[in-house]
Amino acid sequence: MVTFITGNKHKVIEAEDIFKNFDINLDHINLGYPEIQGTLEEVALYGAKYASRKLNKSVIVEDAGLFINSLKGFPGVYSSYVQETISNQGILKLMNNVSDRNAEFRSVIGFCTPNSEPKTFLGKVKGEIAFEEKGKLGFAFDPLFYVKEFDKTFGELSTKEKNQFSHRRNSLEQFINWYSTEY
Ligand code: ITT
Numbered sequence: 741m742v743t744f745i746t747g748n749k750h751k752v753i754e755a756e757d758i759f760k761n762f763d764i765n766l767d768h769i770n771l772g773y774p775e776i777q778g779t780l781e782e783v784a785l786y787g788a789k790y791a792s793r794k795l796n797k798s799v800i801v802e803d804a805g806l807f808i809n810s811l812k813g814f815p816g817v818y819s820s821y822v823q824e825t826i827s828n829q830g831i832l833k834l835m836n837n838v839s840d841r842n843a844e845f846r847s848v849i850g851f852c853t854p855n856s857e858p859k860t861f862l863g864k865v866k867g868e869i870a871f872e873e874k875g876k877l878g879f880a881f882d883p884l885f886y887v888k889e890f891d892k893t894f895g896e897l898s899t900k901e902k903n904q905f906s907h908r909r910n911s912l913e914q915f916i917n918w919y920s921t922e923y
Contacts, residue, residue, distance in 0.1 A: 742851075742919070743767040745791045745801045750879040757903050758912050764919060773801065780805060780817060784850030785858045792852035800915065801850045804907065806881045808869060809842040810835070819881070828873050828884050841868040845885065845907040849915045861918065863910025867894075878902060 744755055747770045759766040771794065773787040780803040787801040805819040811834060815822035822830070835841065845865050852858035865887075873883035875895025882902075883895030894902055903909050 741765045741767055741798065743769050743791075743795065743797045743799045745769055745771045745773060745787065745795075745799050747772060748879075751802060751804075751908065754899055754903055754906070754908050755912060757899055758909055759916070762916050762920070764916060769795065771795065775803075775820075778817070780846060780848040781850075781860050781862070783817070784848045784860050786850075788850030788852035788858040792854050792856075792858075796854045798853045799851070802847055802908070802911070803850070804845065804847040806885070807844045807846060808835070809844075810838045810840040823880050828881065831869065831881075831884060832872065835869050841870075841886075843867055843869050843885065845881075847907040847911040849911045851915060851919070859918075861911045861914040863907045863912070863914065865905060865907045865910065 742764060744752060744766055746752060752768050756766060771791055773790045775783055776786050783803040784801055788799055791799045791801060805816050807813045807816050845867070847863045849861040850858050868886045868888070870884055870886040870893050873895065874893045875883050877897060878894045883893050885894045887894070890897065
């Protein structure tokens with residue numbers, strides 16, 4: 741049994757859909773953990789260790805972010821704050837008249853047991869910042885994140901479609917592959 745520590749219900753829905761294809765039981769607790777200032781990896785390492793000790797359980801946490809090339813990786817580790825403040829319309833303003841629309845979602849899973857040191861697993865997906873928000877599915881930056889292969893934004897993809905190749909799918913799949921050989 742692995743417990744996913746997150747306050748984001750959309751992440752839980754996506755993770756449950758990914759885990760159901762594997763023989764690992766996933767539980768969910770909205771514990772809240774101190775989010776230190778740092779890289780996605782540092783945040784995930786700290787959070788996973790903290791939660792595993794606090795709950796005496798094997799846990800995963802996830803720290804994710806949207807990295808926009810022309811903005812030198814912004815909002816990156818500040819993605820939550822940017823989402824809560826200037827939001828998608830603010831990003832679109834920053835991208836006004838910017839021709840390089842390349843961006844990347846990154847997801848870092850931190851895993852820790854009560855008696856071990858934490859480990860991380862990085863997943864990425866490349867896309868482009870759309871010129872306007874599109875779609876009502878997904879959450880947060882999804883309506884902005886355009887994927888050429890589908891000619892759709894993440895906001896226009898169902899959970900199943902997004903889960904075929906998203907940053908979260910990639911990081912969780914790496915975790916699951918590793919976990920299945922270790923435990
Ligand atoms: P936690 O409780 O798991 O920390 P959170 O929503 O704070 O949940 P993050 O710090 O990992 O999650 O995410 C940083 C920001 O990026 C936050 O505003 C998220 O909503 C957003 N985000 C993360 N994954 C996303 C995805 O798959 N699609 C769109 N936006 C995403």
